Amino acid sequence: MRKPLSIPCIIDGCRRSIGHAAALKRWGYVPSEYICQAHWSRLPKRQRQVWARHQRLERKFGVAPKPEASRRVWSALCRRAGL
Numbered sequence: 001m002r003k004p005l006s007i008p009c010i011i012d013g014c015r016r017s018i019g020h021a022a023a024l025k026r027w028g029y030v031p032s033e034y035i036c037q038a039h040w041s042r043l044p045k046r047q048r049q050v051w052a053r054h055q056r057l058e059r060k061f062g063v064a065p066k067p068e069a070s071r072r073v074w075s076a077l078c079r080r081a082g083l
Helices: 020-027 045-061 067-081
Strands: 006-008 017-019
Touching: 006 020, 017 020, 045 067
Parallel strands: none
Antiparallel strands: 006 017
């Protein structure tokens, strides 16, 4: 059973979730989608680095310089994490 104010992992069948308070503490905002650590660590290091670069640029400029590219990278990560 999931907690009421939590964000579930996007992978079907995964029972992990993160609470809103923990997400705020970790990232400073509450994301609409979440990949748990168990699935995130299965992704290749290079793909995680690409996402980290997009996040770094977003923090630096306040908004994503290329939002469509960030959405594309996130979608690819979500697909690959579920394999």
